[in-house]
Amino acid sequence: MFNPFDPEVRRNPYPHYAQLREETPVLQMGMWIISSYQDVQFVLKNPQLFSSEAMAGPQGHAPGVIPSIITMDPPDHMRFRSLVSRAFTPKMIANLEPRIREITHGLMHAAGRSPEFDLVEKIALPLPVRVIAELLGVEPKRFHDFKRWSDILVDRMMRPGAPPEQIAYEQAEYNAFTEYFRWAIEDRRKNPSDDLISALIQAEEEHQHLTVDDIFAFAGLLLVAGNETTTNLIGNMVLALLRSPEQLAKLVADPSLIPSAVEEALRYDSPVQILFRFARQDIDLGGYTIPKGAMVWPVLGSANHDETKFADPERFDITRDASGHVAFGSGIHFCIGAPLARLESRIAMEEMLPHLAAMKLPERPLEYIDAFFLRGVKRLPILLPEPAMASMPPSPMELAKLIRASGTALAKESYAGVKTLLRRGLRRGDIGIL
Numbered sequence: 001m002f003n004p005f006d007p008e009v010r011r012n013p014y015p016h017y018a019q020l021r022e023e024t025p026v027l028q029m030g031m032w033i034i035s036s037y038q039d040v041q042f043v044l045k046n047p048q049l050f051s052s053e054a055m056a057g058p059q060g061h062a063p064g065v066i067p068s069i070i071t072m073d074p075p076d077h078m079r080f081r082s083l084v085s086r087a088f089t090p091k092m093i094a095n096l097e098p099r100i101r102e103i104t105h106g107l108m109h110a111a112g113r114s115p116e117f118d119l120v121e122k123i124a125l126p127l128p129v130r131v132i133a134e135l136l137g138v139e140p141k142r143f144h145d146f147k148r149w150s151d152i153l154v155d156r157m158m159r160p161g162a163p164p165e166q167i168a169y170e171q172a173e174y175n176a177f178t179e180y181f182r183w184a185i186e187d188r189r190k191n192p193s194d195d196l197i198s199a200l201i202q203a204e205e206e207h208q209h210l211t212v213d214d215i216f217a218f219a220g221l222l223l224v225a226g227n228e229t230t231t232n233l234i235g236n237m238v239l240a241l242l243r244s245p246e247q248l249a250k251l252v253a254d255p256s257l258i259p260s261a262v263e264e265a266l267r268y269d270s271p272v273q274i275l276f277r278f279a280r281q282d283i284d285l286g287g288y289t290i291p292k293g294a295m296v297w298p299v300l301g302s303a304n305h306d307e308t309k310f311a312d313p314e315r316f317d318i319t320r321d322a323s324g325h326v327a328f329g330s331g332i333h334f335c336i337g338a339p340l341a342r343l344e345s346r347i348a349m350e351e352m353l354p355h356l357a358a359m360k361l362p363e364r365p366l367e368y369i370d371a372f373f374l375r376g377v378k379r380l381p382i383l384l385p386e387p388a389m390a391s392m393p394p395s396p397m398e399l400a401k402l403i404r405a406s407g408t409a410l411a412k413e414s415y416a417g418v419k420t421l422l423r424r425g426l427r428r429g430d431i432g433i434l
């Protein structure tokens with residue numbers, strides 16, 4: 001019997017999904033597990049039959065939690081989505097590119113200063129958190145709070161059933177998060193800026209606006225929906241590449257394949273494996289009748305490995321046409337953050353690619369994250385040999401030390417001069433920092 005909570009299944013769910021598609025594509029085991037591409041699409045594309053209220057969890061919304069777009073059904077969903085889309089535009093996302101590159105560059109070079117580092121901790125995790133914090137206009141001095149709140153929101157949703165003292169601590173942090181964001185929304189109302197909160201306040205359609213509650217709920221959802229998912233995408237993609245040296249070599253030889261590699265990584269090892277819906281009426285599917293009120297789980301990870309849609313699905317192939325994958329969902333709830341996730345992962349790959357061929361995975365078992373419906377590793381240890389480290393530019397701290405130190409050629413250079421050298425490709429190996 002398929003058990004999505006079994007650690008063995010979590011380590012590699014794909015053979016289990018293949019068996020489900022083969023033997024019981026519609027499986028009843030309390031909830032209804034839907035595993036074929038065609039049936040998953042049917043569930044996601046028929047919100048009049050399948051309600052997204054189930055995305056709030058089996059017990060519905062926790063007390064005090066304001067419903068957000070991901071748990072809404074039509075017609076509320078449409079009104080909310082079109083208002084939010086006025087603020088969260090492709091242009092706003094595209095404008096983030098230089099800043100995302102700067103952040104990734106800094107993270108990559110900080111990580112590359114030790115011969116072994118955890119790619120999740122040093123790059124894949126901080127990148128999306130920083131980007132969303134800046135997008136929302138969180139003040140830099142509150143970044144650490146923001147990261148903690150983000151973790152707690154994810155934990156509350158993904159891992160319910162914590163001991164009472166943990167719940168009390170999380171509630172106190174949630175209250176601090178509420179207080180900060182309500183203050184920030186009021187502040188932007190008085191002093192509009194070019195951040196997303198200001199854009200959400202100004203969004204208007206047919207004289208309708210988002211309320212403070214709406215904006216607050218959306219900001220909270222961005223943390224849950226946008227952080228861990230992007231972290232997992234970057235981690236899963238690097239892992240797949242390091243495990244497929246011939247694919248990595250293709251990418252190194254032709255970096256224009258990066259966008260296609262991102263799509264293949266989304267298909268091959270989807271960061272969101274399972275979604276949740278309630279049947280709104282009795283529904284006939286695959287020879288069964290799913291009764292009204294039943295919990296339905298469309299398994300995205302399985303749909304993305306369905307051999308009737310993707311040839312040789314267990315093969316990671318960065319040149320395949322992975323379009324049509326459902327890693328970002330399908331239908332009315334299709335991920336609003338998809339352009340941002342694609343941009344962040346493309347830039348992360350571009351920044352990492354020059355060093356990727358030198359990176360090695362240590363021979364240790366990997367541990368997967370606890371949330372059973374998401375997929376990603378807790379840690380991704382990477383070994384970086386010395387020559388690869390020497391090819392990294394020095395950090396600002398290292399440069400400052402060099403400039404201060406007398407007797408070196410660089411000490412005579414002005415800071416601007418050093419920056420020029422950096423732009424021209426000065427590497428740590430050139431100046432003997434290692």
Ligand code: HEM
Nearest residue numbers: 069070225226229230233271327328329333335336337341
């Ligand atoms: C690789 C990264 C990501 C993956 C795999 C992903 C996946 C998904 C999926 C599967 C859904 C559909 C949920 C459903 O049908 O119930 C979704 C919805 C959503 N995602 Fe993402 N997401 C990612 C990144 C992001 C980012 C970066 C943001 C925002 C900053 C974001 C914001 C949202 C929002 C707001 C929704 C709800 C849309 C709606 O209900 O209409 N996501 N995402």
